[in-house]
Amino acid sequence: MIAHSDWKIGEIFEGVAQNGNSITFDADSAHKHGPSPMEAVLMALCSCTSVDVVSILQKKRQQLTGLRVSAEATQAEAPPRVFTHIKLTYAVRGKLSRKAVEDAVSLSKNKYCSVSKMLQKAASIEYEIVYPDGEPEP
The missing domain is CATH 2.20.25 (N-terminal domain of TfIIb)
Known part of the structure; x- marks a missing residue:
């Protein structure tokens, strides 16, 4: 590259x-x-994990109709102003299994998303999953 x-x-x-x-x-x-370069890094994280989650849910034959991954990051006070904490929110829509979504997000964070794996070296990354259309099947 x-x-x-x-x-x-x-x-x-x-x-x-x-x-x-x-x-x-x-x-x-x-x-x-x-965007600033740091905003672009945050956008890249959201996009990278989105690619993974969509791919995994499609392979699990889940009926995904929408996904938005939002990120809120805290930066160090002094230069270099690296990210120190990132919270990702996955807003997932469709006829989905809660377990399938949780597994997809976990696999992305812990195995597949290279942007996440790089950022984890400097920042703690946490996430939450929300279902704007109501709770999915168990």
Whole structure:
């Protein structure tokens, strides 16, 4: 995997992956042009675990109709301002087995999500699962 970053102007940077995909980063406190690099890391964590959970639930033939993973992170007070604690909230919709969802989230956190595994070296990561449409089957 190869990537690079080009400084554009002010505090705007463009990150480019080997395949040409790009993301604009904005280090200014207003973040008008894109996420800060640390916001992007948090977004990557949410996306990485989402990919796992959807894949696992589909393999378990669960009728998933929606998933939103939200993250709330605490950073160290002094530089480097690494994440020290992250709470993930999985809002899951569909006709689902509670056990299947719990297993999928646990497998993602503990085995498959490489972003989570990297961040766990610096931050404690906890999670909760919520069911906006009501409780699933046991």
